[in-house]
Amino acid sequence: xxxxxxxxxxxxxxxxxxxxxxxxxxxxxxxxxxxxxxxxxxxxxxxxxxxxxxxxxxxxxxxxxxxxxxxxxxxxxxxxxxxxxxxxxxxx
Amino acid sequence: xxxxxxxxxxxxxxxxxxxxxxxxxxxxxxxxxxxxxxxxxxxxxxxxxxxxxxxxxxxxxxxxxxxxxxxxxxxxxxxxxxxxxxxxxxxx
Numbered sequence: 086x087x088x089x090x091x092x093x094x095x096x097x098x099x100x101x102x103x104x105x106x107x108x109x110x111x112x113x114x115x116x117x118x119x120x121x122x123x124x125x126x127x128x129x130x131x132x133x134x135x136x137x138x139x140x141x142x143x144x145x146x147x148x149x150x151x152x153x154x155x156x157x158x159x160x161x162x163x164x165x166x167x168x169x170x171x172x173x174x175x176x177x
Numbered sequence: 178x179x180x181x182x183x184x185x186x187x188x189x190x191x192x193x194x195x196x197x198x199x200x201x202x203x204x205x206x207x208x209x210x211x212x213x214x215x216x217x218x219x220x221x222x223x224x225x226x227x228x229x230x231x232x233x234x235x236x237x238x239x240x241x242x243x244x245x246x247x248x249x250x251x252x253x254x255x256x257x258x259x260x261x262x263x264x265x266x267x268x269x
Binding site: 123124125126127130131133134137138146149150151152153165167168169171 | 215216217218219222223225226229230238241242243244245257259260261263
């Protein structure tokens with residue numbers, strides 16, 4: 086099985102993550118997983134939508150998964166954070 | 178076909194939207210669609226995750242769709258906004 090290609094979406098401009106995905110595809114990857122947590126989730130959706138509109142019109146969305154991760158704050162308290170993973174694939 | 182039950186997620190606290198979903202389910206709905214645009218997308222995911230963790234452990238996520246909507250600003254210019262719809266269903 087091929088190594089999973091992951092783009093982790095954070096607080097940078099959406100275009101940075103679009104470029105990261107395109108770089109994976111251009112270097113031969115068939116699939117890329119876009120992951121985000123908390124407020125970055127909407128930016129992960131923006132990334133996929135911008136790719137579809139501007140760069141790869143036939144981009145396939147193979148799966149969208151949501152979940153929860155427990156994170157520890159610096160003070161030791163725990164907090165639940167929503168997560169999302171979007172699996173996208175190059176058109177064949 | 179039954180009327181579609183929709184909860185539109187905006188800027189209110191997550192618990193408001195959880196209560197809206199539970200009200201639909203308690204009044205007989207089998208499925209509820211949670212819709213959000215832009216930054217509210219992460220709150221839509223929070224809504225589903227909180228429902229799963231706290232209220233309906235067997236909640237089924239039947240579909241997650243993402244898309245783009247073109248909106249007009251007050252000055253007449255157009256802007257693309259990402260959208261998400263999550264279709265959830267009561268466990269049988």
